[in-house]
Amino acid sequence: xxxxxxxxxxxxxxxxxxxxxxxxxxxxxxxxxxxxxxxxxxxxxxxxxxxxxxxxxxxxxxxxxxxxxxxxxxxxxxxxxxxxxxxxxxxxxxxxxxxxxxxxxxxxxxxxxxxxxxxxxxxxxxxxxxxxxxxxxxxxxxxxxxxxxxxxxxxxxxxxxxxxxxxxxxxxxxxxxxxxxxxxxxxxxxxxxxxxxxxxxxxxxxxxxxxxxxxxxxxxxxxxxxxxxxxxxxxxxxxxxxxxxxxxxxxxxxxxxxxxxxxxxxxxxxxxx
Amino acid sequence: xxxxxxxxxxxxxxxxxxxxxxxxxxxxxxxxxxxxxxxxxxxxxxxxxxxxxxxxxxxxxxxxxxxxxxxxxxxxxxxxxxxxxxxxxxxxxxxxxxxxxxxxxxxxxxxxxxxxxxxxxxxxxxxxxxxxxxxxxxxxxxxxxxxxxxxxxxxxxxxxxxxxxxxxxxxxxxxxxxxxxxxxxxxxxxxxxxxxxxxxxxxxxxxxxxxxxxxxxxx
Numbered sequence: 001x002x003x004x005x006x007x008x009x010x011x012x013x014x015x016x017x018x019x020x021x022x023x024x025x026x027x028x029x030x031x032x033x034x035x036x037x038x039x040x041x042x043x044x045x046x047x048x049x050x051x052x053x054x055x056x057x058x059x060x061x062x063x064x065x066x067x068x069x070x071x072x073x074x075x076x077x078x079x080x081x082x083x084x085x086x087x088x089x090x091x092x093x094x095x096x097x098x099x100x101x102x103x104x105x106x107x108x109x110x111x112x113x114x115x116x117x118x119x120x121x122x123x124x125x126x127x128x129x130x131x132x133x134x135x136x137x138x139x140x141x142x143x144x145x146x147x148x149x150x151x152x153x154x155x156x157x158x159x160x161x162x163x164x165x166x167x168x169x170x171x172x173x174x175x176x177x178x179x180x181x182x183x184x185x186x187x188x189x190x191x192x193x194x195x196x197x198x199x200x201x202x203x204x205x206x207x208x209x210x211x212x213x214x215x216x217x218x219x220x221x222x223x224x225x226x227x228x229x230x231x232x233x234x235x236x237x238x239x240x241x242x243x244x245x246x247x248x249x250x251x252x253x254x255x256x257x258x259x260x261x262x263x264x265x266x267x268x269x270x271x272x273x
Numbered sequence: 274x275x276x277x278x279x280x281x282x283x284x285x286x287x288x289x290x291x292x293x294x295x296x297x298x299x300x301x302x303x304x305x306x307x308x309x310x311x312x313x314x315x316x317x318x319x320x321x322x323x324x325x326x327x328x329x330x331x332x333x334x335x336x337x338x339x340x341x342x343x344x345x346x347x348x349x350x351x352x353x354x355x356x357x358x359x360x361x362x363x364x365x366x367x368x369x370x371x372x373x374x375x376x377x378x379x380x381x382x383x384x385x386x387x388x389x390x391x392x393x394x395x396x397x398x399x400x401x402x403x404x405x406x407x408x409x410x411x412x413x414x415x416x417x418x419x420x421x422x423x424x425x426x427x428x429x430x431x432x433x434x435x436x437x438x439x440x441x442x443x444x445x446x447x448x449x450x451x452x453x454x455x456x457x458x459x460x461x462x463x464x465x466x467x468x469x470x471x472x473x474x475x476x477x478x479x480x481x482x483x484x485x486x487x488x489x490x491x492x
Contacts, residue, residue, distance in 0.1 A: 007369035011362045016462065023462075024438070030460050031442040034450065037460050039369055042325055044459045046365035051324035063319050067312065070341050074311075074348060 004033065010040050014047065164193045165249065165265040185272040189239045194225075194232040194251055194265055203253030206232050206262070213246040213266075244271035294318065294360030301351060311351075315344055318364055325368050339375065343368050432482045436475055439463070443471040444479075 005013070005026055012018050013026050030037045045052050058066075165181055183190045194208065206225040209218040219241050225232040232251065236242065249265040294314060301310035322343050326336040346367050354363055433441050439461065446457045454472075458465045 007366040007373075010369075011358075011366060014362070014462070027439075027442055027461060031445050037446075037450075038328075040460055041456055042328070042369070043362065043365050045325070046321060046361045046368075047359065049321065049361060051321055052328045056324070056327060058320050058323060063316055066319055066323075066337060066341070067315050069337075070315065070344060073341060073345055 004036055005029065007039070007043075010036070010043055014040065014043055163190055163267050165195065165267055181267040183242075183267065183269040185244065185270045187239070189236060191233065191235045192249065192267070194249065194263075196227055196230050196232060196262070198230060200262060201253065201260075202227060203255045203260070203262070205254045207252045207254055207259070208232065208234065209250045209252070210236070210242075211248045211250070212242075213248055219247070242269055244269045294364070295356050298351060298354055298360055299356060302354075302356075311348060314347070314360075318361075319344070321361075322364065322368050325365075326372065329372055339371055343371055346371070428483055429479075432479050435482075436478065440471045440475050443468055444475045447472060 009018070009026070013023060016023075018026065030040060042052070051057065163181055163183060192208075205223075206227065208222040208225060210220045210222070211218050220236065222234045225234055246268045247266065249267070251262045251265065253260045253262045294317065297310045297314045297317070301307045301314070319340060322340045323336050326339045327333075331339060343364070347364065350367075354360070433444060436444065442461060443457055446452045446460065452460070454465045454468045457468045461468070
């Protein structure tokens with residue numbers, strides 16, 4: 001191998017990926033070529049993440065300083081000094097220079113035209129900026145208004161009605177207790193408390209599915225519920241999803257990735273009179 | 274800056290052997306906080322790249338510029354880096370290519386520099402002196418010493434040629450460059466014990482062959 005190996009070849013050699021004859025030839029080259037042998041040792045340093053011996057170590061503040069200087073180059077905000085100088089020395093290409101010269105000659109023939117050519121450009125630029133700003137202000141106002149509306153809705157106190165439910169087969173909840181499981185029609189939202197029997201198996205977390213009686217798909221699924229002193233409590237996310245009617249709540253226990261039905265509850269949402 | 278005397282402060286490899294550079298690159302390529310990912314890459318490898326250029330003999334300012342150039346190229350090409358290979362070796366390739374391009378540019382500038390006659394430098398403009406014989410002066414011993422030195426050199430060269438190739442390479446790297454066992458092993462892609470064995474056997478063979486020419490072969 002008479003030619004010096006590329007860094008890519010050295011990487012392949014170091015990884016043992018070269019054919020046997022190329023590997024032997026490169027070994028002969030590395031025996032005699034100090035520069036290439038040194039470069040291979042540098043590769044070993046990189047692969048082992050070990051700076052060469054006797055190399056100075058930068059302290060953290062120096063590395064951070066290098067990063068601060070590097071960032072503007074990353075986003076192209078700052079040109080290195082050599083490139084700045086190169087840009088300054090750069091002359092326009094001949095074709096462009098000729099076009100520029102022709103335009104200057106043309107413009108000199110008609111001074112008024114020159115004035116017309118130059119002035120509208122500036123005016124249009126200013127008008128474009130003004131129009132953009134105006135539209136931006138309008139868009140911002142609309143967005144802000146919508147934001148305030150949403151904020152207002154969220155901050156306005158809800159008339160939240162707590163519904164305390166017991167399991168469906170609980171004998172103590174009869175028709176005379178139906179008022180305790182009925183959401184009045186004017187309630188903007190409501191919360192549900194599911195009473196857990198102490199004899200039931202305890203789970204790490206629970207999940208509740210709320211069905212309109214007779215529906216197949218749940219109207220809402222509430223996950224991540226916890227047993228708080230025998231009660232699973234949650235706010236119903238949106239009153240809009242619950243028109244007047246009868247509803248069922250199936251409670252599931254979640255443990256080790258398995259889901260097990262715990263109990264069924266029922267409630268109703270009264271229709272306006 | 275402090276002189277290097279200890280191993281690096283952070284081990285970039287995870288217990289599973291995956292390069293941490295590859296992990297940051299993966300995050301960057303997946304668009305997970307790319308600025309922070311690249312900042313981590315920069316902080317983790319800047320010292321290594323900087324040291325590489327220091328070892329090549331560049332000034333501190335040049336090393337900073339070249340290291341930044343390296344990371345600029347890394348950033349531009351990072352989307353195309355394939356994580357099957359290690360980030361460190363890919364980083365080396367970029368650094369080494371920048372180094373070689375810089376050398377090429379410097380040699381071009383030297384080649385384009387105005388030529389000065391060596392005679393003018395030594396004797397002053399207009400020449401003078403006796404030419405090459407005035408520049409190269411033989412300050413050694415007499416002709417007999419030179420002859421014996423040539424003869425020893427020839428015998429050593431012949432004896433080395435007769436050694437097995439890998440053994441010969443190890444001897445040359447040890448004698449010619451005074452490299453450590455570890456460095457010879459890294460260059461030859463063999464173990465340190467293999468290098469030691471090669472050198473030991475070479476010493477035995479050359480002693481027998483060259484006893485009349487060399488008092489002691491020590492390498």
